[in-house]
Amino acid sequence: MKTINLTVNGRNFELDVKDNEILLDTLRKRLNFTGAKEGCGEGECGACTVIMDGRAVTSCIILTVEADGSEIETIEGQSIGEEISDIQEAFIEENAIQCGFCTPGMVMSTKALLDRNPNPSDEDIDIALAGNICRCTGYYSIRDAVKRAADKRGGNK
Amino acid sequence: MFNEMEYFKPKTIEEIFDILDSNEGESALFAGGTDLFVEMRHKTRKPDYVIDVKGIKEFSKLEEREEGLFIGGNVTCNQIIESELVNKDYKVLADAAIEVAAHQVRNRATVVGNLCTTSPGADMFPGLLVLKTTVLVESKNGSREIPLDEFATGVKRNALKENEVVKGLIVQKHASDGRGAYLKKRRTKGADLSAIGVAGYLSEEEEYLAFGLGAVAPTPVYLDVSNIFFGEGSYEEKEEKILKKVVDNINPIDDVRSTKKYRIKMSQVYARRILSKLWEAGDK
Numbered sequence: 477m478k479t480i481n482l483t484v485n486g487r488n489f490e491l492d493v494k495d496n497e498i499l500l501d502t503l504r505k506r507l508n509f510t511g512a513k514e515g516c517g518e519g520e521c522g523a524c525t526v527i528m529d530g531r532a533v534t535s536c537i538i539l540t541v542e543a544d545g546s547e548i549e550t551i552e553g554q555s556i557g558e559e560i561s562d563i564q565e566a567f568i569e570e571n572a573i574q575c576g577f578c579t580p581g582m583v584m585s586t587k588a589l590l591d592r593n594p595n596p597s598d599e600d601i602d603i604a605l606a607g608n609i610c611r612c613t614g615y616y617s618i619r620d621a622v623k624r625a626a627d628k629r630g631g632n633k
Numbered sequence: 634m635f636n637e638m639e640y641f642k643p644k645t646i647e648e649i650f651d652i653l654d655s656n657e658g659e660s661a662l663f664a665g666g667t668d669l670f671v672e673m674r675h676k677t678r679k680p681d682y683v684i685d686v687k688g689i690k691e692f693s694k695l696e697e698r699e700e701g702l703f704i705g706g707n708v709t710c711n712q713i714i715e716s717e718l719v720n721k722d723y724k725v726l727a728d729a730a731i732e733v734a735a736h737q738v739r740n741r742a743t744v745v746g747n748l749c750t751t752s753p754g755a756d757m758f759p760g761l762l763v764l765k766t767t768v769l770v771e772s773k774n775g776s777r778e779i780p781l782d783e784f785a786t787g788v789k790r791n792a793l794k795e796n797e798v799v800k801g802l803i804v805q806k807h808a809s810d811g812r813g814a815y816l817k818k819r820r821t822k823g824a825d826l827s828a829i830g831v832a833g834y835l836s837e838e839e840e841y842l843a844f845g846l847g848a849v850a851p852t853p854v855y856l857d858v859s860n861i862f863f864g865e866g867s868y869e870e871k872e873e874k875i876l877k878k879v880v881d882n883i884n885p886i887d888d889v890r891s892t893k894k895y896r897i898k899m900s901q902v903y904a905r906r907i908l909s910k911l912w913e914a915g916d917k
Contacts, residue, residue: 478640495640495683498670518671519738520824531711531740537670538741541640542685585736606823607735 480544484509485553493540500524500535503550511551511580515609522608525581526550532588534607551580554587563587566625567618574612582608586622594631596622635673639682646691646798649684650773653796656682662798664692664707665741667734668750692800695719702804710739710747710757723804725813725832729760732817735824745799748784751791751852752826754890758785758853759832759845760815765805772797785852811836812914816903820890828891829899833907835862837915844875844904849883849896856882872908876901 482489484507493502503509503526512535515523519534526535527549554561563586566572573579582605589596589604596604601622610618641652653660658681663669666685672678686692692706695716702723704713710730713719719727726744733739733747733756747757748768758781766781770793779792781802786792793799813834819825830847842862846854861874885896 494637496635496638498635501634518674519667519734522735522737525737532737533740534737537667537674537738539640539666539670539683539685541642542666542687603731604736607737609823 478541478544480541482540482543482545483547485549491540495539495541497540498536499526499538499540499543499548502540503535503548509550509552512584513577513580515577520607520609521578522581522585522605523578525584525608527584527588530588530591532585532604549584549587551583554583561587562628563590563621563625566628567621570617570621570624572613572617572621574610578608578610582610582618586625589622590626590629590631594626594629596626596631635670636676636679638680640685641682642685642688644688644690646689646771646800649686649689649798650796652682652684654773658682660684662686663746664743665709665738665746667738667742668746686798694801697722697806698803700803701806703801704744704804705801706743706745706799708744708801710734710742710744711736713744714739722806723764725760725764725815725834726757726804728813729756729815729830729832732756732815732827732830738824745802748781748802749791749793749799751785751787751789753785753788753851753853754827754830754848755853756815756817756827756830756847759830759847760813761802761804762845762853762855763813763832763834763843764807767803767805769800769803770797771800776800782855788851807834807841808836808838810838810915811841812911814907814910816907818891818899818903826890829885829896829903831900831903831907833904833911835908835911835915842875842908842911844879844907846879846883846900846904848890849885849900851884854882868912872905875908876904879904 513523515521517536519537524536643649661680661683694705695708710733713730714727747755768779770777815832817830818828827848832845835842840863841859844856858875885893887893
């Protein structure tokens with residue numbers, strides 16, 4: 477067991493964690509941030525994507541102890557009460573959601589992209605989201621949603 | 634869920650050896666963990682303890698040194714892609730790094746880790762081979778250097794001995810006219826392991842032309858064809874000799890990602906394309 481400090485969506489948590497505990501499990505099962513999903517469990521599908529210290533990562537292949545001192549952002553931190561973020565709005569407006577399983581990961585990858593590149597090209601978007609697999613909506617509406625989100629944020633002009 | 638194990642995060646290289654000395658059972662060193670944790674999920678590896686090297690500052694350096702570019706053990710693929718220094722003088726490495734897995738994994742996966750896993754198709758091998766790279770190894774008994782073309786010894790096997798640690802790499806700096814390219818064939822447009830990966834590097838000033846090929850033999854293949862290319866004959870004659878040498882030096886297999894026949898064919902196609910691209914990019 478190790479004692480770690482973790483900031484999730486701006487809230488600080490002090491936790492005793494087992495050395496083999498996986499970040500995704502800590503977020504979902506202990507802290508109740510169930511937005512990040514377990515898909516493949518091996519970093520291939522992107523459903524578990526969260527932002528760790530500003531970078532999109534797959535939380536299913538990270539130990540919780542590795543995240544000691546880190547700032548984590550999850551989908552839950554993207555809305556305040558009923559008010560959703562510009563990226564979430566863009567996904568709804570472009571119908572870029574069907575079953576919704578991949579969406580939290582898609583939104584977090586989009587946020588990480590737009591935070592560092594407010595004017596992404598189609599290629600930039602494809603590279604940033606290639607690690608997020610969607611099995612129902614198709615990718616064109618998702619790409620359009622990312623562009624719309626960039627517009628809303630004042631980029632892509 | 635992973636097996637029960639203990640986690641260590643040393644701050645110095647010496648501490649790594651202390652941890653190795655004072656613990657029993659199987660150890661696993663990791664930086665990004667993107668290979669190790671997948672193997673642990675599959676229960677193909679069950680280390681008793683894992684050593685996270687991300688706390689070692691020296692391992693996080695990416696800088697130009699007198700001998701060339703130093704890539705520390707913690708430097709991730711995305712750091713390579715984003716580095717101005719790499720894009721200026723070692724661009725083939727950025728071209729290769731962007732082919733590793735997908736964006737989220739590249740934020741964790743390291744260049745050194747890619748080499749240490751020693752998959753025959755590891756994307757970072759071909760580009761580092763053509764630039765000529767030295768692997769810097771530390772152990773309790775001191776330091777040693779392994780030329781990268783002697784590092785891989787088999788499928789997922791390498792020249793590291795027990796309790797040796799890779800501190801980083803030194804990539805040779807080449808003449809200012811030098812340029813490289815990396816082409817990767819995969820089954821899907823998105824993230825996938827390579828069916829074949831070919832890197833090339835050409836400098837007229839150094840009279841140097843080399844190819845690095847991945848996923849076409851048990852270990853990545855390095856081919857220095859400078860003698861052919863800077864020898865006698867027309868471009869077409871030299872190209873033919875080079876492509877023959879490529880085929881003579883590879884030994885691909887059939888697997889889920891490609892057939893042997895297709896790999897042989899594509900090795901030639903990619904070598905030809907790279908050669909023509911590099912040749913046309915020069916001042917003639």
